[in-house]
Amino acid sequence: MFSSLTGSYGSTLRYKSVERIKPIGKHSLLGASGELSDFQEILRYLDELILYDNMWDDGNSLGPKEVFNYLTRVMYNRRNKFNPLWNSLVLGGVKNGQKYLGMVSMIGVHFEDNHVATGFGNHLARPIFREEWHENMSFEDGVKLLEKCMKVLLYRDRSAVNKLQMAKITEEGVTTYKPYSLRTHWGYSAFENPTVGAEGSW
Amino acid sequence: MTKQMVEVPPKGGFSFDLCRRNAMLAKKNEGAKAPSFRKTGTTIVGLIFQDGVILGADTRATEGPIVADKNCEKIHYIAPNIYCCGAGTAADTEAVTDMVSSQLQLHRYHTGRESRVVTALTLLKRHLFNYQGHVQAALVLGGVDVTGPHLHTIYPHGSTDTLPFATMGSGSLAAMSVFEDKFKEGLTRDEGIKLVTEAICAGIFNDLGSGSNVDVCVITKGDKEYLRNHLMPNLRTYVSEKGYTFPKKTGQ
Numbered sequence: 115m116f117s118s119l120t121g122s123y124g125s126t127l128r129y130k131s132v133e134r135i136k137p138i139g140k141h142s143l144l145g146a147s148g149e150l151s152d153f154q155e156i157l158r159y160l161d162e163l164i165l166y167d168n169m170w171d172d173g174n175s176l177g178p179k180e181v182f183n184y185l186t187r188v189m190y191n192r193r194n195k196f197n198p199l200w201n202s203l204v205l206g207g208v209k210n211g212q213k214y215l216g217m218v219s220m221i222g223v224h225f226e227d228n229h230v231a232t233g234f235g236n237h238l239a240r241p242i243f244r245e246e247w248h249e250n251m252s253f254e255d256g257v258k259l260l261e262k263c264m265k266v267l268l269y270r271d272r273s274a275v276n277k278l279q280m281a282k283i284t285e286e287g288v289t290t291y292k293p294y295s296l297r298t299h300w301g302y303s304a305f306e307n308p309t310v311g312a313e314g315s316w
Numbered sequence: 317m318t319k320q321m322v323e324v325p326p327k328g329g330f331s332f333d334l335c336r337r338n339a340m341l342a343k344k345n346e347g348a349k350a351p352s353f354r355k356t357g358t359t360i361v362g363l364i365f366q367d368g369v370i371l372g373a374d375t376r377a378t379e380g381p382i383v384a385d386k387n388c389e390k391i392h393y394i395a396p397n398i399y400c401c402g403a404g405t406a407a408d409t410e411a412v413t414d415m416v417s418s419q420l421q422l423h424r425y426h427t428g429r430e431s432r433v434v435t436a437l438t439l440l441k442r443h444l445f446n447y448q449g450h451v452q453a454a455l456v457l458g459g460v461d462v463t464g465p466h467l468h469t470i471y472p473h474g475s476t477d478t479l480p481f482a483t484m485g486s487g488s489l490a491a492m493s494v495f496e497d498k499f500k501e502g503l504t505r506d507e508g509i510k511l512v513t514e515a516i517c518a519g520i521f522n523d524l525g526s527g528s529n530v531d532v533c534v535i536t537k538g539d540k541e542y543l544r545n546h547l548m549p550n551l552r553t554y555v556s557e558k559g560y561t562f563p564k565k566t567g568q
Contacts, residue, residue: 237489241518242497266496270489302501304364304480311463312434314441315476 115145115206116260118267119277119293127275135281137288139164142178142207143281144185147232148220149200156199159188178207178214182224190222202232208285231263234271239263253282265296357525359487360390360401361515362456363499364480365508368465368536369458372512373401374487374520375545376527383527389544391533395420395431397540398459399533400440403485404452404472412453416440433459433466437476445474454484460537487519487526494518505534513547520549 121129134153135145138160146153163184167176176184182205192198198220206215217230229243242263251259257280268274276298280291309315357378362371373390376383392400392413398420402409416439420431437457444451455470469482481499483491494515503511509532519526530547534540 234489237522238493241490241493241522244522245494245514245518262497263493266493269496270492302480304478304501308478311466312437312468312476312478315437315468315478 115143115204115281115283116264117145117147117279118264118275119279120273120275121150122273127273130275130277131293133279135279135290137281137283137290138181138205138207139167140175140287141209141283142176142181142205143283143288144181145204145206145232145281146201148202152199152201156185156188156201156203160184177209177212178205178216179209181205181207182214182216182218182226185218186222186224189218189220189224193221204230204232207283211285234267235263238266238270242266261296265298268296268298357487357523358390358403358485359483359491359516359519359523359526360403360456360485361483361491361495361512361519362401362458362467362469362481363495363503363508363512364458364465364467365503365505367505368460368534369467370505370508370512371399371401371456371458371533371535372516373531374516374526375529375531376520376525377406378525386528387545389531391531391542393417394436394457395424395459397430397461397535397538398433398436398457399535399540399542400436400458401456401484403454403456408451408453409455412440412443412451413455415443430461432461432463433457433468437466437468437470440470441474441476444470444472449473456482456484458535460535465535483515483519485519485526487516487523490518490522491515505536509534509543509546517547517549 115135117134119131119133120127121132132150134147135143136157138144144160146156160181164176185203185205189199200220202220203218205218208214214226215228215230216224216226217232218224229240229247231239246259264278268276276295277293278296279293282289357376358374360373362369371391375387375390377385377388390401392402392409394400394413394417400413402413416436419439420436423435424431436459440455440457444453449472452472454472457470458467467479467482469477469479469484480501481495483495498511512532513530516530520528520530528550529545532543532546534543
């Protein structure tokens with residue numbers, strides 16, 4: 115799962131080190147876009163959920179499917195009360211060898227797929243995913259594909275910043291990596307003196 | 317005594333007199349809405365390759381949620397060496413490109429020289445700015461003239477961009493993601509056509525306003541090639557082998 119470390123305040127890029135991907139329990143990763151305060155509220159709800167589950171001390175733990183279902187119910191019920199949590203959530207996880215990846219929107223629309231994205235990623239990244247995703251991708255292939263999509267988003271989304279956070283979840287557990295930047299290419303010869311032939315153009 | 321009517325010369329440009337009447341009608345009777353116009357919810361792209369310009373477009377014209385024309389032509393002729401893809405209201409793109417095409421033809425007769433892309437660009441942007449965005453035509457203009465290959469985008473309000481690769485229309489984001497990923501300078505003709513086709517297919521399969529087939533137009537110095545329906549990825553799945561027989565009296 116990839117996200118950029120931005121927290122915007124309207125059109126100001128106010129916070130540039132906001133981690134928007136968090137591990138949930140032992141088996142899931144939750145990533146969010148939208149209202150950060152609502153995301154923090156969701157994390158509190160999930161914290162309570164995981165805590166109560168651990169208190170049973172029965173050797174069983176909530177897997178990604180269960181957490182996803184809980185989130186769907188929460189989002190849908192809040193929407194029904196006309197008080198939505200303004201987030202698009204991505205939940206991914208592995209339990210007992212079974213992989214799971216799903217998305218919940220702020221109105222409770224939820225689905226499960228091999229590749230999901232929120233916000234602008236739906237328009238820019240999903241076409242690339244649909245072309246280039248295939249079964250049994252290795253970790254390096256997956257990272258390369260995601261980096262490709264994040265680069266396009268960096269070029270074409272006005273609220274993007276070149277600082278990415280990567281998180282991985284496997285049967286062994288969660289690994290979060292240090293934030294890093296992508297290399298961008300601006301050296302097209304057509305970008306130097308573009309309007310030399312057409313005055314008044316941009 | 318007879319009333320003298322003063323002859324007022326007709327004013328040029330759009331007359332907005334009926335807008336007030338339309339607004340009043342819409343308010344008075346809830347059902348008297350103006351008919352929605354046919355738009356080309358579209359994916360159009362252009363890129364510059366080593367010998368010239370390649371333009372691409374899908375072929376679906378929509379009227380709200382309905383597909384009005386499943387195989388329309390969105391790459392319009394402007395001059396023998398200049399072509400223009402149009403997105404937005406179908407009537408506007410058609411009319412504006414025809415108008416500029418005939419103006420350029422007269423200009424060619426007058427000067428005796430091959431038309432330049434910047435001429436078409438200036439004519440189009442002046443017209444669109446004059447109408448302050450009411451002529452809803454978003455265009456990708458490309459061509460090769462004596463000064464070299466050129467690619468421009470023109471927005472409905474009259475601003476223009478000069479770019480090495482460009483996309484417009486509702487499917488522009490899907491197509492742009494393909495371009496941003498795979499575009500390089502100095503592509504060969506086949507690589508360029510393949511990239512343009514991939515970008516239009518991304519628009520066709522990921523955007524609801526675009527669909528059907530892919531049209532491609534390759535313009536090089538002194539030569540142009542219009543590949544109508546270059547790729548048809550959406551053929552009818554089931555066609556009855558028995559065929560259809562109509563009674564003899566059915567139509568001519």
